[in-house]
Amino acid sequence: MARILITDDAAFMRMQLKDNLTKLGHEVVGEAENGRDAVEKYQELKPDLITMDITMPEMNGVDAVKEIKKLNADAKVIMCSAMGQQGMVLEAIQAGAKDFIVKPFTPDRIKESVEKVLN
Template identity: 75%
Template sequence: MAKRILIVDDAAFMRMMIKDMLTKGGFEVVGEAENGVKAVELYQELKPDLVTMDITMPEKDGIEAVKEIKQIDPNAKVIMCSAMGQQMMVMEAIQAGAKDFIVKPFQQDRVVQAVEKLLK
């Protein structure tokens, strides 16, 4: 069975790009959220195997969303997606419970590799 993934990014273009990469990599994208509030709601509803989470978003950023998701499910697997120059935020996200991070602009092999590593 394909592993189920929730994609969280405030940019529709980025969600589409990640979805395309993951689908080609053999994963099933079960949901998309444009902010941290929606991410937490969808996590509870869909119970995905993994979440890709943007850091900078309106309403609730990725770090706050990771903290909430980890409270709901301590075993949640979250990969942070960050732009260059967000190293401090990436460290904060890892401390909040994220398992890995990928840097924009994304390279398909790196995205698929990070997801596969966490889902083994």
């Protein structure tokens, strides 16, 4: 079981991810609605894994990954992207994200990604 921080500016997306991750037996320890919020909550909650939306107000997901990696080089991040964001996904992977899932999510893909990143 992992302690997970979910980051997305859309509440319904956070709810969908939380629902899926909880069903997989993980604990959602926090939710963030933008990159800056995610960096603060990461420091506070020290989760095992972070799901990170790419396009958000205040600080986008790519910049948030860079900031989190400065705090902890071993931080595990899964990017959540919409179709057509390949360039930013690539940038996020280069910044240290471990994997990415494309919206709309399927429960199987979430499970596969989480297992891959945690193992």
